[in-house]
Amino acid sequence: VDALFKYDAAEQQLAQSCKPWLKDPHHYKHVRMSALALLKIAMHARSGGNLEVMGILQGKVVGDTFIVIDSFALPVEGTETRVNAQAEAYEYMVDFLDTNKAVHRPENAVGWYHSHPGYGCWLSGIDVNTQMMNQQYQEPWLAVVVDPMRTMAAGKVEIGAFRTYPKDYKPADEGPSEYQTIPLDKIEDFGVHAKSYYPLDITFFKSSTDSHLLDLLWNKYWVATLSASPLISNRDFAVGQIADVAEKLEQAEGQLTHGGRLGRFVEKKKGAGDDSALSKICRDTSKLAAEQIKGLSTQVIKNALFNCRLT
Amino acid sequence: EDSCVLLREDLAAALEREEEWSRAAQVLSGIDLESGGRALEAAYKLRQNIKIAMLYLEDDDPVNAEMYIKKAAALISSCKDEALELQYKTCYARILDSKRRFLEAAMRYYELSQSRPSAACELKMDEDDRDTALRSAITCTILAPAGPQRSRMLAALYKDERSTKFSDLFPFLQKVYLERILDRSEVEAFSRGLKPHHLALLPGGGTVLDRSVVQHNLAAASRLYANIGTDQLGGLLGVAAEEAEALAADMVAEGRMPGSIDQVDRLIHFGAKVEVEALLRWDDSIRAACAKVGELLDSVTALGL
Amino acid sequence: ALLRQVSSLINGLPACDTEAFTREYLTEYNDTLLTLYLAA
Helix, strand or coil, X not given: CHHHHCCCHHHHHHXXXXXXXXXXXXXXXXXXXXXXXXXXXXXXXXXXXXXXXXXXXXXXXXXXXXXXXXXXEEEEECHHHCCCHHHHHHHHHHHHHHHHHHCCCCCEEEXXXXXXXXXXXXXXXXXXXXXXXXXXXXXXXXXXXXXXXXXXXXXXCEEEEEEECCCCCCCCCCCCCCCCCCCHHXXXXXXXXXXXXXXXXXXXXXXXXHHHHHHHHXXXXXXXXXXXXXXXXXXXXXXXXXXXXXXXHHHHHHHHHCCCCHHHHHCCCCCCCCCCHHXXXXXXXXXXXXXXXXXXXXXXXXXXXXXXXXX | CHHHHHHHHHHHHHHXXXXXXXXXXXXXXXXXXXXCCCCCCHHHHHHHHHHHHHHHHHCCCHHHHHHHHHXXXXXXXXXXXXXXXXXXXXXXXXXXXHCCCHHHHHHHHHHHHCCCCCCCCCCCCCHHHHHHHHHHHHXXXXXXXXXXXXXXXXXXXXXXXXXHHCXXXXXXXXXXXXXXXXXXXXXXXXXXXXXXXXXXXXXXXXXXXXXXXXXXXXXXXXXXXXXXXXXXXXXXHCCCHHHHHHHHHHHHHCCCCCEEEECCCCEEEECCCCCCHHXXXXXXXXXXHHHHHHHHHXXXXXXCC | CHHHHHHHHHHCCCCCXXXXXXXXXXXXXXXXXXXXXXXX
């Protein structure tokens, strides 16, 4: 695994000169991300709070796999509402990469990451345009999206890696993708561009030093877990989720009263992953409920452990 | 195809002279800007999309206008034409205004009011234009839902020296900024300067202005009272008690007003209540207990037991 | 010394036993149950 951290400029040059992405838009299928890069991305995203943040991935490509070795934050925020927020940080990016090389960190930029606080890992219209432009001029290039709020609520990192297809490319039907909850105000943006990109699977790796350090941290991790109250720290997010479900219910109800057949909302299309509006709402509420139960269980266990007197 | 495009452009210009805005927009939208069949400059595509959006806006059709301004949004970054950028910003601000996204519209109008295009720019912007943009920014900010974001915008506009020259608008802005309760006569005077879509009826009843004033007065009341019964609050706002409670609930849920509602006693408590202080202290105690367990285990290990 | 550490640990428990804590704990509990009920 430590070999993954080694960077051979000549090898990279050769790999890129063949331009395999031109022959097959689906060429890159996998991402291996170092624990260091993941931690830095997660911490940066978390520090942004409700604002979207953005950064650059550094690493290399090996065959059909992106190896992300490191990452660095860019000094921009609120990236979803601006057409090209990255443009503000070009100078910083160039300076950073040049300085890296000066201190013998030869890895190139291989992609960008940004956060979607609370609304899941996918590419919006602006993201798709940004990534398409990047894939035109900066290949090989990867887009990574992380959701710090769902990470906190679910207790595992919500992260996705994507690449866009070329403009007029029609991808083969890939079948239903894994369901994810999308807030009502983002559903249109999610749906319109969903066929313009594909996900890559992400796995993680750690160096031997990382493993040792993380093992040491693990011995103290239990303290942080026991003294945390997810119900309180994720309260705003949970309230937002409940409000979103309420809005979706109102919309579904409105569609029913305005002439929709009842059957349309309870039938499931045979064989397809397509769900009715109500069944999607049910899945969203189940997820919400599961997170609440997890939070409450934590409080009950803490109460049993630390508050109950043994007689 | 080129002669077809020219014909469409001429027809659209003629329809525009006749003030047939939507028809002109429809004619122009028939020009194929998307397919790769003809190599079109980004600036041309941008100009056409903005033009179509502005034509739809003239006919109070923000839905279609927004569709074309979004297409323009995808092209604006690659274009360096100052005049086009200015047109795009103006058009987008007006669309946001029409769609009642008042805070976003206000921010864009304010940005426009501070623009000073260079001498080389085709589009000229004089002091009157900047004043109009500033007035629009003030109006939209006042109409925006009460909350911290609106407060920040109000502060920026209030502290801008140029706002003082609007003798009809500035006193109202001052009252809104200082979070004082607005009375009926002042609201009516303000409403005379509004556009038709600002006075449109909302699905839940009342106009945009009415809703905004009620929310403002509720936020103002939250500064005056520690708590208030829903009946009394309804009387203060001029709405039914249930509506007052629903409004307060919306504002609290959206984080625009700190408070809590006791539905059983029909009381609204204003002000941020830290309801989790004891729970957070509990977590601290647990952390301390765990730390002691850790030390204990380290001692046991060190002793080789 | 070990026994003193153990004693100190035990004396620190229960971690919190005030009326305010009980009230807040039960409020969170009820809020969560209400959320689950609404979800159901």
